[in-house]
Amino acid sequence: MDTPLVVLVVLTSVAVTSPLYEMIFGKKSLKYVQYLTILSLLVSLILLISSTLSLTPQESTVPHLLRNDTLGSFFSFIVILVTLFVSITSFDYMKGNPNERVYYSLLLFTAIGMTMLCFAVDLLVIFVAFELMSLPTFILAGYNKQDKLSNEAAVKFFILGALSSGILLYGISIMFGITGSTNLEVISQSLTSLSPDMLPFVIFSTVSMLAGLGLKLSIVPFHMWIPDTYEGSPTTVSTLLSAATKKAGFASAIRIFAVIFPLFYFDLSLALAIIALVTMTLGNLAALTQKSITRMLAYSSIAQAGYLLIGIVVLPYTNLGLIGLLYHSFNHAILQATAFLAAGLVRLKTSSSSLDSYNGLSKVMPITSFCLALSLLGLAGIPPLNGFWSKLILFSAAVDGGYAWLALAGLVNTAISVAYYLLVIKRMYMDETSIKAIKEPLIFISVLVFATAIIIVTGLLPNVLYDIAEDITISFLANNPV
Amino acid sequence: MCVGIYGLIAKRNAIRLLFSVEIIINAAIINFVAFARYHDTPLITGQTFSLFAIALAATEAAVGLAIIVQAFRLNNDIDVLELKKLRG
Numbered sequence: 001m002d003t004p005l006v007v008l009v010v011l012t013s014v015a016v017t018s019p020l021y022e023m024i025f026g027k028k029s030l031k032y033v034q035y036l037t038i039l040s041l042l043v044s045l046i047l048l049i050s051s052t053l054s055l056t057p058q059e060s061t062v063p064h065l066l067r068n069d070t071l072g073s074f075f076s077f078i079v080i081l082v083t084l085f086v087s088i089t090s091f092d093y094m095k096g097n098p099n100e101r102v103y104y105s106l107l108l109f110t111a112i113g114m115t116m117l118c119f120a121v122d123l124l125v126i127f128v129a130f131e132l133m134s135l136p137t138f139i140l141a142g143y144n145k146q147d148k149l150s151n152e153a154a155v156k157f158f159i160l161g162a163l164s165s166g167i168l169l170y171g172i173s174i175m176f177g178i179t180g181s182t183n184l185e186v187i188s189q190s191l192t193s194l195s196p197d198m199l200p201f202v203i204f205s206t207v208s209m210l211a212g213l214g215l216k217l218s219i220v221p222f223h224m225w226i227p228d229t230y231e232g233s234p235t236t237v238s239t240l241l242s243a244a245t246k247k248a249g250f251a252s253a254i255r256i257f258a259v260i261f262p263l264f265y266f267d268l269s270l271a272l273a274i275i276a277l278v279t280m281t282l283g284n285l286a287a288l289t290q291k292s293i294t295r296m297l298a299y300s301s302i303a304q305a306g307y308l309l310i311g312i313v314v315l316p317y318t319n320l321g322l323i324g325l326l327y328h329s330f331n332h333a334i335l336q337a338t339a340f341l342a343a344g345l346v347r348l349k350t351s352s353s354s355l356d357s358y359n360g361l362s363k364v365m366p367i368t369s370f371c372l373a374l375s376l377l378g379l380a381g382i383p384p385l386n387g388f389w390s391k392l393i394l395f396s397a398a399v400d401g402g403y404a405w406l407a408l409a410g411l412v413n414t415a416i417s418v419a420y421y422l423l424v425i426k427r428m429y430m431d432e433t434s435i436k437a438i439k440e441p442l443i444f445i446s447v448l449v450f451a452t453a454i455i456i457v458t459g460l461l462p463n464v465l466y467d468i469a470e471d472i473t474i475s476f477l478a479n480n481p482v
Numbered sequence: 483m484c485v486g487i488y489g490l491i492a493k494r495n496a497i498r499l500l501f502s503v504e505i506i507i508n509a510a511i512i513n514f515v516a517f518a519r520y521h522d523t524p525l526i527t528g529q530t531f532s533l534f535a536i537a538l539a540a541t542e543a544a545v546g547l548a549i550i551v552q553a554f555r556l557n558n559d560i561d562v563l564e565l566k567k568l569r570g
Contacts, residue, residue, distance in 0.1 A: 124534060127535070170513070173510040173517065180521050
């Protein structure tokens, strides 16, 4: 059974039909749409896990559009899990919004695009999936139509997002011109027998594709939209953007760079290392001065993209890089989702996302504060939590790959980042508040607690995920020797 | 391609920015068709890709115009430099 196709069919069937239920069932349809969305996401999670366990490694000889491998399953597991969290918490967050049914449909379309992007091995499918992932998020970012901030976020996101897909397409067209194919396997074969005078075109094409994908990966020269969009759009949508679409972008970046790396790995690797360094430094320094928690988390998300990029930098040198990248992707998705959703709940209840509204929060919203505090500690990389282990692997991969200075910069950055994470926790637990006790909605809280449980469990049992990531890395590199 | 990039840098009207992006996409589409002809063996991939790209560019324009129309309703202006409430 072909995993990606089955998952896509399950999700598409719900996504396409759910806006129509209003015609058939009237007012009650909202409940049906919500339950169907959850159900379809759960079914696809189960399908992914069960078929990945029974997956036999196979040599693909025919050029395919989608490849059914464990790397894709791993990333699509992450994105569907995050989408599940987002859609459950949206029950409360989006309550009373007109067109709520379309909201869930758009969430599912984003999930379809991301799943396709995780499995795609053909530049055509990568481009289509990239668009399918981006277009619903433009609409979702501006979902509060009457809210000027939400609209501004959507305009900024749209203009840069459209530019990124244009540049990605241009890069793909050059690559097609050089190699005469859009399939990554065929491209990697024809790149090995490339005449040297074509090299500038390959570089141009690589830079274009990096710029196109970089906008989704939120690496530095292309990060301008991130803080604005994350702050302005509904916080559940920011969760989706930061925790899910970024991971799908990384899945695709791994596949593309694994093909291009053999050609000029030293230059490309060095360039990416510099980008990673700038990304994490700028993200962390900018986060220090923020007044609003969503902006702070946005900059921290940029910084984390810098750490993740280390995994791609050392791809030609050591296996550890890809292991760390996979491991940190999972951890970062869960941590960032928890932090953003907790911030969303606070925004819902106090209608403010400024850091001042977090003073003394632990007394009025104890569970939310606890989850937020744990996820922030995890993002900072405090030892018993999962963020520590994956950062450790990434930094040791940097040392292994001969980029000791990058690991050093990463450590310094982690130290900086602890400052602003702890500042929020200090506000929540030490300061006094004037707000009265707030009732925390049950469904929302249970999602937060579940995500926090994942953080603690994977932190205490780091071996499990490490072994999974190692298996995936070995089978991926066996198919794509870098 | 260059015209599109120039447009994105120099213009402030959101609709003009949208046009500039369309110009970049069209440049890529022309590339696809040209490269498909240029190869020794005729390739259908280039034409297929350009059809996909045209359709996606159209959907992108639809979504973008919807967002820009809403921006105009809220602000009575689509000058992108006036959109600066979110900063820090």
